[in-house]
Amino acid sequence: MAVEYDPAIIGKVFDVTDPVPVTAAAVRDYCEALGETNPLFTDEQAARKGPHGRLCAPPSFAVTFRNGRHFYQHVPRFGRSGFDAGKDVEFIHPIFIGDQITLSSHVKEIYEKTGRSGSMVFVVIRSTLGNQLGETIAHIDHRFMHR
Amino acid sequence: MSTILDLHSHSEASEDSRAPVEAYLNWIKLKRHERPLDGIVLTEHRQFNRNADYRALEDKYGMLVLRASEIETDYGHMLVFGVNDDITRRFDFADVRLPAQQVIDEVAAMGGLVVPCHPGRPNVGLCEHYEKRPALDNVVAVEILNGGSRKGENERSAALVAKFGYRATGGSDSHMVSLIGVCATRFEAEVGTIEELVRELKTGEYEAVDFRPRPSPIARAIPVEAK
8 A cells, every 4th residue: 555645744733622621520520430539639628738739630631632523534544444543642731620721633643564464554643732821731642543 | 601682672662662661671670580681672663763872771770772673574574683874874764665685685785684573474474475476585594483473473483494494583572561571582602782693693503582481281180080
């Protein structure tokens, strides 16, 4: 399978979401759903004495933010089929109650590899989470395999 | 003094591994009674990790950490030992259709050595390509023991070695910490540098060694009358 694409798409932001507020209720529901009991995420008084001086969300809360409605239309396709090949998440900065989170996405990388079952093309889309202060919260690399 | 090295492993520098190099070394330290390794060779996929410096980790764990590459060719995957600037200038390691014969010959001329890995593996192993095309010239050794092989794959590799008289290496092909060192290569000589490794692979004495845990035998039931 020949891999042909316009190299100009690499690094070009194609999707930016509207800011999503982080509410205390959303963080509490998330902690309950996961059985998270760390007081830094669940107990306001304990969190005040913690490293951040206030409640924050568990790092994995970063993956609860959704990409824009047209996100998948911008994922380059190769071959006839594909599947979600996983995600890498790099946590950079805590998420606090009251933050406004925005996701911006670009094609990070396209590469080929060969394996037992034949040739594959991987497309990596990076979604960067940022807050209202312009701080980067996390990078989420979505990996899609095509063949 | 002999040297035992895992000649095939992937750290987090490869896109499909999440194993930090230090975690590998720590695991070997913990498992030394089962896998008595002197060091590992990192063979990252389709790249040479030129700028990585593992000297501090080598000192901390008393183990050798060498760097090589796993490339993809028209005859399957191959390990390249002794990668240097001449080699990386000549060949684009990201190319998944590198011409195997050319790579073998030119890498050797530039001071390195190419060792086809997991030859018994479908699609990316030498065996399947040999069924369709002529055998490659100037192959010194192939990986006869691969820790990531499925049933029958190492056996196909052994048959290839027997047929062509290749020398044989072993490597774990580890992508995760707990598998490091399950297969390795024992050299008769002391190996302390990548140059010495290439020299020994070309002309030294070595063998593939298997440290994979053996399944416990199932206890046989003894009929009551026999007791």
